[in-house]
Amino acid sequence: MSPKTLYDKIWDAHVAHEAEDGTCLLYIDRHLVHEVTSPQAFEGLRMAGRTVRAPEKTIAVPDHNVPTTLDRANASTMTEDSRIQVAALDTNAKEFGLHYYPVSDVRQGVVHIVGPEQGWTLPGMTVVCGDSHTATHGAFGSLAHGIGTSEVEHVLATQTLIQKKSKNMKVEITGKLAPGVTAKDITMAVIGETGTAGGTGYVIEYCGEAIQSLSMEGRMTVCNMAIEGGARAGLIAPDETTYAYCKGRPHAPKGDEWDAALEYWKTLFTDEGAHFDKVLTLRGEDIAPLVTWGTSPEDVLPITATVPDPSSFEGGKAGAVQRSIEYMGLEVGQKLSDIKIDTVFIGSCTNGRIEDFRAAAAVLKGKKIKEGMRAMIVPGSGLVRAQAEKEGIAQIFIDAGFEWRLAGCSMCLAMNPDQLAPGERCASTSNRNFEGRQGYQGRTHLMSPAMAAAAAITGHLTDIREMN
C-alpha cells in the first residue's frame, strides 16, 4: 500500500460515495451549529419537508450575537434582530432534537471552544460548522472546515458533504520557540510566509518539534488561523498530549470504547515517504513576536519592524498596501512599537482559552492598564471563565482594569455591542484585521495574548521581551 498522509487517512475513512469524476460524499461525524449561519438552513429543511438525519451528532450553541456583559440575562441587552436569531436557534435545536447549550448554560461559549471542551471533537473525525474558524478542531487530528449555509442544510439533511479531495501541504516548524514567542506567532508567521491565498486548495498538516511541544490550546490557535492562509483545513497528528486532553471529557469515549478509540487514533499519522504537494519549513528559533500592521492577516511583521513602503510590493498588492496604510492611519517607516492604541481585546476562538488567559495574567499581575485604555477580556466559554476565577487570574484582570466578561465571540467580529468606534485602534488576540471587522472604520492589530496584555499596560504596541 502506498504511504498516506494524515489527511489521506481521514479522508479515506469518510468517503460514503465516490462518483467517477472523483466527487465524493464525505461523511460528517460532528456538525456544529450557531445562530448566524443556520436559520436559513433549518428553514430550507422545513420548506422541503426534510429533517435532521443525525441530531445526536449535531451540536448547537449561540455565540456570535450574544452580549458578553454581566446583565445579559436581561433580554433588553440584545437588539431585536439578534434576539430573533438566538430565539430561532433555540427553537430549531429543540424542534430537531440537537445537543444544545443555551446562553444560560455555564457550558455555553464560542462554538470552537465548546466542541473540544465537551469532548465532541476527537481525533480522526470529520467536523464541520457554518463558520470558517472550524479549522480550529484540526488540532486534534480531525478534518475540520467551515461551510456555507447551503452546505449546513446539506449536512443537516444527509450527514454528508459533496467534496473533492484537496492537495496535501506540509508546514514544518523545527526546533524550539524563543522566549515570548507563542502559538499565535507561529500561525501568523506561516500566513506571513504563504500569504492569505497560499493555502488555497490545500489541507495543511503542521508538524515539527515546535508544534509537537505545544499544548492542545496552542495547537488550536495554530489550526484556527489555517483559514487565514486560505487552506481548507489545518491538521496536527494526535499524540499523548491530545489523548490526555480528550480523556474524561463529557462526550469522549469511556472504558473499552476508549481503549478501542486510542488504538485507532494511534494509526493517525503521516506515513514515512507520503507525498506532499507543497512543503514549507520554518525554524522555530527564527520566529519573533509578531503583529499585523495592515488590513489583511498576511500583513505581518516582527514588533521590531517599521510600517512598510507600498512601493516595495508587487502587482495588485502595492495598491492594497497603500489603501491599508491609509485606512490604518499609519506613516511609512513608522516604528510598529510606536503605534498607540486605545482598546485591547483578549478572547475569541483563536485565543480565548485558559492558557491564553494565564499568559495574559502573567504579564498583567500587579500592573494597571494605561489610563484611558478600554480593555476587555472575554472567555471562550463559561467553563473557561469559571476556571480563570478558580485560579485567581480573573482577579488579576479586574485589578489591572480589564472588563471581565461573559463568554461569546464578542469583538472578534463585533456582531454584538462589543465594537470599535470609527478611528479606534485595538490590540486584539482575534484572527482578522479586515476593514471594519471590529467596527466601522475600526483599526485592528493582531497579536498574541501576552503582547495584547503588554500593549494594555504601555498604551502602544510593545515587544513582550522588553516587559519586566
Added chain:
Amino acid sequence: MEKFNKLSGIAAPLPLVNIDTDMIIPKQFLKTIKRSGLGANLFDEMRFDREGNEIADFVLNKPQYRDAQILVAGDNFGCGSSREHAPWAIADFGITCVIASSFADIFYNNCFKNGILPIALPQEQVDVLMKDAEKGSNARIEIDLEEQTITSSDGEVFNFEVDEFKKHCLLNGLDDIGLSLEKVASIDSFEAKAAVERPWA
C-alpha cells in the same frame, strides 16, 4: 436554484486584491434569518457613507455600472468568513458572475449553490478583462458556461476551467440535497459500518 447558461452583461471593475467577505457584506447585515434582500447592502461600507449616502466614486455607484451583472476583481476574492450572505448579496444585487485570478475556497463553493459562476483565470487574462470592464456600459462581456468561454468586448476569447459536477448543477439549476439523497443507500451502509468500526464517533 437559478440556472446559469449564457450571460452577456456589463462588467464592473474592482481591482483590489483580497476582497474579503466583511467588505462584501458587513456583519451588521448577518442578523437576518432570510436569504433575500441583501443586495441593498452589498459592499455597504465602500458604497455608502455613515449617513447612507452613496459614495460617488465607488464602482457600483457610477451610472455605467449600476446594472452590472459581472464583477472583475483582484486576487483571492471572497477570503475570510464562510458567510453565504456574501454570495446572497451579490446575487441579490444582480451579479451572477465573478472573475478573478483566484478565489477563497468556501466563497467559491458557496457561489455555485446560489446560481453564481465564479471564474478563475490567469492574472494576464484578468488584466485584459479588467481593462475591458473599465470601458463602461458599452463593453459587454459574454460568458458561455456550456462552452466554458469568455468573450471580451473586442471579441477576444478565453477558455476557463470549471468542475464538471458543479457545471452540471449550475446549468440545470439542480438542488444538491436532492441529488445526494438519491445516494442515501450508500450513506446508510457507510453509517452502519462506521457504527461498528468507530462506535465512539
